[in-house]
Amino acid sequence: MTSSAVTLSALRFAWPGAAQPCLEVPDFRLAAGERLFLHGPSGSGKTTLLSLIAGVLSPSAGRVQVLDTDLGTLSGRRRDRFRAEHIGIVFQQFNLIPYLSAADNIALPCRFSPARAQRAGDVAAAVRRLAGHLDLSSELLARPAAELSVGQQQRVAAARALIGAPALVIADEPTSSLDAARQDAFLALLLAECTSVGASLLFVSHDLRLAGRFDRCAELAELNRAAEVTA
Numbered sequence: 001m002t003s004s005a006v007t008l009s010a011l012r013f014a015w016p017g018a019a020q021p022c023l024e025v026p027d028f029r030l031a032a033g034e035r036l037f038l039h040g041p042s043g044s045g046k047t048t049l050l051s052l053i054a055g056v057l058s059p060s061a062g063r064v065q066v067l068d069t070d071l072g073t074l075s076g077r078r079r080d081r082f083r084a085e086h087i088g089i090v091f092q093q094f095n096l097i098p099y100l101s102a103a104d105n106i107a108l109p110c111r112f113s114p115a116r117a118q119r120a121g122d123v124a125a126a127v128r129r130l131a132g133h134l135d136l137s138s139e140l141l142a143r144p145a146a147e148l149s150v151g152q153q154q155r156v157a158a159a160r161a162l163i164g165a166p167a168l169v170i171a172d173e174p175t176s177s178l179d180a181a182r183q184d185a186f187l188a189l190l191l192a193e194c195t196s197v198g199a200s201l202l203f204v205s206h207d208l209r210l211a212g213r214f215d216r217c218a219e220l221a222e223l224n225r226a227a228e229v230t231a
């Protein structure tokens, strides 16, 4: 087992054309199995940081290491494969495929990653188990994602992130569209799933009431030196 899930070294990221870098993170580490709550004002760079860790964006300088892999050493295709195999992501915009059923959306990572399919075992049963915990009925599972409410889509995105036990789960405001009861059920499932497989969790939220349920709470400004320049 690796001792570090994410290591950022001398990371710098500037959006094209921007006068100032958005992120300058000298050094950050998320330990294996650690569950971190990350918060910060709107526009401070949380989603950008998650996109760099997911390998969706590439840093302008510095290194992003996930598990034992330096993402900068991977070609675009290998990075996509690495992400599918090892990282479960709940994007702020969910990124569901609208014409696929909710069940097929949840199962999608298992189609892209044989290792994840193998870890899931019976994929259809894994879909039903996660959906059950998130109060998604079989009728909802059969519907195209485009015909679900925003909160239902968010729960589908959460189940998709968890299927096949990824070693790292990244969640960007994953409870913003849920009512209190479903928010609680979702968080309980997320924490339990991560604990049961020893996965690390990087959870971004504005809702500081949730922070106490995590191993560590950090504000992005504590990690990001660029924040000192722009503040």
Ligand SMILES: Nc1ncnc2c1ncn2[C@@H]1O[C@H](COP(=O)(O)OP(=O)(O)OP(=O)(O)O)[C@@H](O)[C@H]1O
Pocket (backbone or CB within 6 Å): 015, 016, 022, 040, 041, 042, 043, 044, 045, 046, 047, 048, 049
């Ligand atoms: N595609 C893009 N091109 C250029 N600038 C961008 C792009 N996406 C985000 N930014 C800028 O990068 C900065 C950080 O944005 P980011 O979405 O990471 O913030 P955030 O902390 O996640 O905000 P929120 O809490 O509102 O989701 C902002 O100033 C934003 O305007």
